Amino acid sequence: MDISDFDYNLPEERIAQTPAEPRDSSRLMVLNPQECIIEHKRFFQLGDFLDKGDVLIFNDTRVIPARLIGARSQTGGKVEIFLLRQIDKDQWETLVKPGKKIRVGSIIQFGEELSCEIIAHTEFGGRIVRFMYDGVFEEILDRMGNMPLPPYIHESLADQERYQTIYSRVKGSAAAPTAGLHFTESLMDELRDKGVQFGFVTLHVGLGTFRPVHVDTIEEHVMHREFYSVPMETAELIHAAKKEGRRIVAVGTTSIRTLESAAVDMGTVETGDGWTDIFIYPGYEFKIVDAVITNFHLPKSTLIMLISAFAGREFTLAAYQTAVKEQYRFFSFGDAMFIQSRA
Incomplete structure (x- = not known):
């Protein structure tokens, strides 16, 4: 596939420079790839689209002053x-x-x-x-050290914790798993009360996640290795949910890459630590992830390729065009989307 297949036009003013306050007030685009439906909500309404028994998988990595x-x-x-x-x-x-x-x-x-x-x-x-x-x-x-904000963010960050998720725990990342920045304690309490279950993995974000693609044919791109870890309790949570037909909802592309890297077959993940250079693009067969919470990603990036693999390239790009038209905020401090199912 050609890298131009994953390009889109983004006005610079759509790149968010500061985080939303409160965290869960950011906008939420809800996608149904199977029916090609797009809805516009707020992140604090996420619970309306989750069912009792759904399992959210969070990346608990913590950004270091890198x-x-x-x-x-x-x-x-x-x-x-x-x-x-x-x-x-x-x-x-x-x-x-x-x-x-x-x-x-x-x-x-x-x-x-x-x-x-x-x-x-x-x-x-x-x-x-x-x-x-x-x-x-x-x-x-x-x-x-200084907090390693992405180069497209030009505003200074008054509170350094706003570039950390509220559940960050394991130090080691060079960048935040930004889909998790939208969660608040009150929203997580609300989801728990609804019967949504939480599991945690660790992937220390490094060069593999944000390194630009410098080849025209994406299959030639080589990912950089990143460290990940899957605890036993998270694996058991996933296996039980899969056996009962409940959804595994990955919070962010790093959680997707961790789960799919640890997959040994459909519905089963291996516990322990490892290194991954997995590169997911259209044609990939997902083994674990059933739904995704993610931010809006850079044009021609491995992350928009990953989301295109999950939701379908044409529908993903159509959603991005809609987001630009509807003035969503993009990238690390931007708005989110919830992809309810695979294409």
Whole structure:
């Protein structure tokens, strides 16, 4: 398939710069792919479209302050280090700006208590770095690192917790699983009272989720590996629901990728930790996920390809065109859609 098959026109003013307040006041586009029906609601009305016994699967990853600003010890030139994945105690896979000037052996200083050495290149154009520090690295990072907001967000974020889901728990992501940003404690209580069940998985969002597609034929695109984990209790929840014909509703594309990566056959997932480079695009046969909550994604991205695989490419693009016309807010701090079933 050609990458142009997943393009759409988005006016810049439709890109949300700040999160909705309260979280669940964002708009919700409800899609029925089987009947090609589109409805316009608010996120706090999500319960109207969920049934008792539905199982929501959330990604409980927590964003780390992954952006560090430092200077080259040799020249004093400004350098940005973006943490992608921890390799061991002190080594990380990173993105570096300006990349061309930062060679192996370069020392980057972030202050008196933290520096790093560039020790290797990666196949995706990044760098492996080794941090040197006095104290506890996580505490230093919390003080010195910056929240890694996407480059299309130009407004500063007054409350850093607004780029975390309310159920975030496991530190390790370079970006938020943004479909979960719409949930509030009161909405989750309401859904529990209705009999909706909750399960949690972990996928640490890294380069695989947001790396642009640079090939014209999408089948040639190679995803970057990301760490995921499926607890035993979540697997048991899924297996019971599948046996009883209840829906598994994935909250966000990261939850979809986790569940489908852990699938061993139709309706069954394997527990434990793993690494995934799964790339889902039209033609993929879903084994676990029955319905999806997601945000609106960038043109030509792997995420809009994933949603097109679930809801159908033509219907997905038609929904996006409707969202532009109806002035929905797009991307990380934007509005949401609930896809009720597979195409």
